[in-house]
Amino acid sequence: MSARIARTFLLIALAAGCNKDSGSKAEGESAKKSVKADDKHATSEVKPGSHEDWCGEHEVPESQCTRCNPELIPAFKATNDWCEEHQLPLSQDKIHNPGLVITRPPKGQ
Ligand SMILES: [Zn+2]
Ligand SMILES: [Zn+2]
Numbered sequence: 001m002s003a004r005i006a007r008t009f010l011l012i013a014l015a016a017g018c019n020k021d022s023g024s025k026a027e028g029e030s031a032k033k034s035v036k037a038d039d040k041h042a043t044s045e046v047k048p049g050s051h052e053d054w055c056g057e058h059e060v061p062e063s064q065c066t067r068c069n070p071e072l073i074p075a076f077k078a079t080n081d082w083c084e085e086h087q088l089p090l091s092q093d094k095i096h097n098p099g100l101v102i103t104r105p106p107k108g109q
Contacts, residue, residue, distance in 0.1 A: 041068060051107040060092045060102050 042062035046052040055065040066072045066089060076082045076089040083093045094100050 049105060051105050054104050058092075059104075061105075064089070064092070066092075 040056040042053050042055065046062070048063040049061065053061050053063050055062040055068055058065050058067050062068065064072065066076060066087075073082070081089045081091050083090050083096060086093055086095050088095070090096065092100075092102065
């Protein structure tokens with residue numbers, strides 16, 4: 001009797017081992033683009049427009065930072081919010097608009 005129980009446990013352990021292997025393969029396929037997480041840059045998981053959504057290096061919301069996220073550029077160009085000369089959205093172009101102030105949203109909003 002006890003030998004049969006032991007054999008059952010062994011089969012369960014083997015089955016679990018197989019499941020684990022196929023599971024790790026699936027995880028690799030669904031791996032997302034690496035998330036930046038350091039002091040200066042927000043991760044891609046923060047809420048756009050929140051205090052956390054901020055690029056400390058370029059002083060613009062991280063979700064609108066074309067220097068960190070070049071894939072955003074076509075969207076700015078599509079709305080004519082783009083300076084070809086400085087390769088910046090006009091709404092972030094402090095070279096053209098020295099008086100431009102982009103303020104970070106306060107915490108907890
Ligand atoms: Zn940036
Ligand atoms: Zn400019």
